[in-house]
Amino acid sequence: MRRNFKVVDLFAGPGGLAEGFSSLRESSGKRTFDVALSVEMEPSAFRTLRLRAFTRQFEKLPKSYYRYIAGEITRDDLIADHPDEWRAAVDETVMLELGTEKARNELDPRLDHIRETAAGDVILIGGPPCQAYSLVGRARNRGIKDYDAIKDHRHFLYREYIRILGRLQPVAFVMENVKGMLSSRVAGESIFDRVLEDLRAAGGSADSYTLLPLVPARGKQAGHVIRCEDFGIPQCRHRVILLGIRSDVLSGGALDGPGRTLEPVPRVSVASVLEGMPALRSGLSRSEDTPENWRKAVISAFRIAARSSRSEGTWLKAVASALADRAKQIGVMDEIPPRSSSHLVPAKDSRLRAWLSDTRLKALPNHETRGHMETDLARYAFAAMFAEVFERSPKADEYPRDLAPAHRNWESGKFSDRFRVQSWNAPSATVTSHISKDGHYFIHPDPMQCRSLTVREAARLQTFPDNYFFEGNRTQQYVQVGNAVPPLLARQIAEVLSDILDG
Structure with missing residues (x-):
């Protein structure tokens, strides 16, 4: 023993x-x-830490815990249901x-x-x-x-x-x-x-x-x-x-x-834990965030990215063509994806699936997109499509000039991958607390979603089990996962x- x-x-x-x-x-x-x-x-x-300590007091997680992380009851309700276990966590x-x-x-x-x-x-x-x-x-x-x-x-x-x-x-x-x-x-x-x-x-x-x-x-x-x-x-x-x-x-x-x-x-790879999860749309941070406004903004972003790519010559021709095609697809899309989803999709990799999954989990927590400025959507669209064509994230000097951000270090070489796509077929880049800032380093590989990773997606890349609930606002949750x-x-x-x- x-x-x-x-x-x-x-x-x-x-x-x-x-x-x-x-x-x-x-x-x-x-x-x-x-x-x-x-x-x-x-x-x-600390709130996340104490909640997880609470879960360790059980051989089998109680139903009230799943109700809490699904937003059906309050933290006080959870504590009232299991006061002895909560005292142990305290x-x-x-x-x-x-x-x-x-x-x-x-x-x-x-x-x-x-x-x-x-x-x-x-x-x-x-x-x-x-x-x-x-x-x-x-x-x-x-x-x-x-x-x-x-x-x-x-x-x-x-x-x-x-x-x-x-x-x-x-x-x-x-x-x-x-x-x-x-x-x-x-x-x-x-x-x-x-x-x-x-x-x-x-x-x-x-x-x-x-x-x-x-x-x-x-x-x-x-x-x-x-x-x-x-x-x-x-x-x-x-x-x-x-x-x-x-x-x-x-x-x-x-x-x-x-x-x-x-x-x-x-x-x-990234696909081993993220592929198959329901598509989500990005939010709009500086305009009214409605599905139809998102459709218009993203169609415009894809067209701008396509036009900018064509202006760079033939080497980005395939990227430009794909961007234009996707803009048309978004235009006729019957349903706009939501910004959040609790739908459970197990990891593709069997070892990770056994570690991440909880068959008693009813809703996937911490899985909501952040809002992005419309000026960044074209860069996200280009970067994700570039990665789809070339199977890697573009460097700063590979972006069309019209898409270059007004950033003093953009051409210095210090931040050559300031906008970084996580490729489906490779492990992700290091998930750090910087993901809480803007998401530019953590662009989702699906161009049609045109967004950065959610807290839950980052948590899966960090191998936190799906029933691991992160407390605090979304920025604080990102910091916790990254650290x-x-x-x-x-x-x-x-x-x-x-x-x-x-x-």
Whole structure:
């Protein structure tokens, strides 16, 4: 029988890491990893996190949960139906800003209690905020007058993770962050090297924790950069994920050699999770949003895109012709697609279908389109049709001049894929929190829908189960999805860790 471990999740977001860890069960049905505490500071993500903690109190989700995410009852109604389970979720989740004195005063006694009651069988997971490490964040910081990286507390939030690691003394930890951490430097010192040194020494001695690779080493990366598309995630998401085991556990014979690593699986594409879902139309953000106004706006957009493509010469002739044909099809369309749909369509890929689907789910949540400016619809139409013809998203210098946005960096090469289509036959680009801004990087591959991805579509690319409900407004939901660890990847990491600790 495998051991049971208590999990503490820091900087938890909506709970992607915990979802994967808590899904692992023994043949008896008992969880290998029980989430004892999750900590998040952002209110909307915290509401999502607590709701998901609530669902873990049940072996079988109650009917009232499905009614709640379908909008049939309120959150208060749900709580009233299951007060004991809700109290357990409240006890498991806490909204605090890590690194503050208030958080330390409240968390430290709880951490001590978890360590004592679990007899040391504790796992620490989570990832400090990444804005200071990401390439985009660093570029933005360089534009801030008098910006001083040494004074940016976000560079050092990982130290709170280290502090808690030292206090909790878990048998293992998993720490996730952006790939930009590898090249981030403060005062000439490598942040990544400092993080590795601090993690190894978190137990009080220089090598109290041993870092194990999750994938075979690539050059200087020592097996810490995970390419999600290699492990059945329909997304090209590359992240640094550090797995550490307490060295005394390893010296006790639990591991001989480098240990188990993640096992690659065949790549899956955008189509594997999005194809077949009901067509939705985009919204109109700056005019009256009616189906007929949408028809007129999109016909105009397709015609503008077709005319602009023809003006570029023969190389875009096929794109121009296809755009003109689709404009005619939209003109005679009997029914305009809606902006939202709760219709359930399972994923095409069998492995993803088993992970995402819930046969008791009556309505697909968080699946509503956003509004777009009419000036962007022609770019969306061109980009999606270009991808249909050439099987890739166009770069900035491939757009017709008439469709170029009034953006100072458009021709600089810095944002050559500012308008990016997700191709049916390949994994998507990295789903990031930027999807909350405008959707330009996440254009749906079907030209006829002329829109960006919905929250639910982004969540499927991130492998959140279809019954995972995101709280907050739509912008907040996008941020939550973009900042999360793909739960199915977390599940695979949990399997590797379980095998290592089981010896």
